[in-house]
Amino acid sequence: MSTSEKTAAHVLVETAGWAADDGRDGFAGAARALAGAGHQVVLVLVQDAVCAIATAPGTLGRLAGDGVTVLVDEFSLLQRGLPGAVLPAGAALTDADRIAGLLLTPGVRVVWH
Amino acid sequence: MSRAVVPEWDLLITLTAPPFGSDVVTTVLRLLDATLRRGARVQVWACGYATSLTLRSLGEFKPADLANPRERHRSTAAVVTDLLGAHPDDFAWHVCRFCAEDRGALDHVDGVSTRSFSRFARRVESSATTVYIGGA
Numbered sequence: 566m567s568t569s570e571k572t573a574a575h576v577l578v579e580t581a582g583w584a585a586d587d588g589r590d591g592f593a594g595a596a597r598a599l600a601g602a603g604h605q606v607v608l609v610l611v612q613d614a615v616c617a618i619a620t621a622p623g624t625l626g627r628l629a630g631d632g633v634t635v636l637v638d639e640f641s642l643l644q645r646g647l648p649g650a651v652l653p654a655g656a657a658l659t660d661a662d663r664i665a666g667l668l669l670t671p672g673v674r675v676v677w678h
Numbered sequence: 679m680s681r682a683v684v685p686e687w688d689l690l691i692t693l694t695a696p697p698f699g700s701d702v703v704t705t706v707l708r709l710l711d712a713t714l715r716r717g718a719r720v721q722v723w724a725c726g727y728a729t730s731l732t733l734r735s736l737g738e739f740k741p742a743d744l745a746n747p748r749e750r751h752r753s754t755a756a757v758v759t760d761l762l763g764a765h766p767d768d769f770a771w772h773v774c775r776f777c778a779e780d781r782g783a784l785d786h787v788d789g790v791s792t793r794s795f796s797r798f799a800r801r802v803e804s805s806a807t808t809v810y811i812g813g814a
Contacts, residue, residue, distance in 0.1 A: 580700065580702065580705070611705055612700055612701050612702065612705060613700070640708065641701075644701065660712075661708040661709055661711065661712040662715070662716070664709060664712070665709055665713040665715075665716055665718070666716065668689055668709070668713065668807060668809060669688055669689060669713060669716060669718050669807070671806065673807055675807060675809045677809055677810060677811050677812075
């Protein structure tokens with residue numbers, strides 16, 4: 566288990582597609598607020614939410630810069646024909662095993678949308 | 679001195695999302711596989727139309743893909759059966775009786791339990807972490 570899994574206190578899993586200019590923020594606001602309050606925050610993009618790397622790359626990059634760990638599910642990218650997609654600065658690919666590790670971290674708080 | 683209570687289960691996934699509106703079932707099955715591979719004790723509580731995922735009438739395979747009829751894909755009921763067989767002490771799949779009755783979906787594959795919603799709180803209490811995966 567990696568260091569980030571051991572210390573992850575809040576795991577926000579977004580599954581719905583969103584864009585920076587459509588009035589939704591895909592947990593970005595919540596992630597920023599929690600991180601600003603000093604919490605460890607991991608934002609996981611799964612299913613349609615992975616498309617945010619194209620529709621809201623600036624938002625994701627800023628979140629990573631603000632201390633939020635931004636993870637993008639590689640399987641979901643492949644299912645949508647996006648292999649090798651360029652990720653926003655600071656974001657990283659993830660897989661089911663790492664997400665499982667996050668969910669199994671003692672004391673973790675998970676919100677799934 | 680009080681002793682810390684060790685939860686009976688590591689993870690409870692409460693699944694109310696309908697099966698065919700997105701790839702949520704694929705995501706859940708991937709997470710079940712991954713958490714069980716890590717040695718975790720995991721239970722699922724299926725509500726709403728998610729109660730249909732383990733119906734015996736689904737059979738072993740999904741309907742044939744007309745674009746590739748020779749390739750067969752196992753049904754969700756068969757996949758859950760496989761997981762129950764591979765992890766008899768570490769995995770459980772519960773179906774909400776109320777939701778199942780409301781949908782005429784009461785005949786499930788062996789190993790799947792049908793439980794009253796009044797037991798749901800006990801499922802949460804017995805789990806270290808509960809993840810609610812919802813959707814109307």
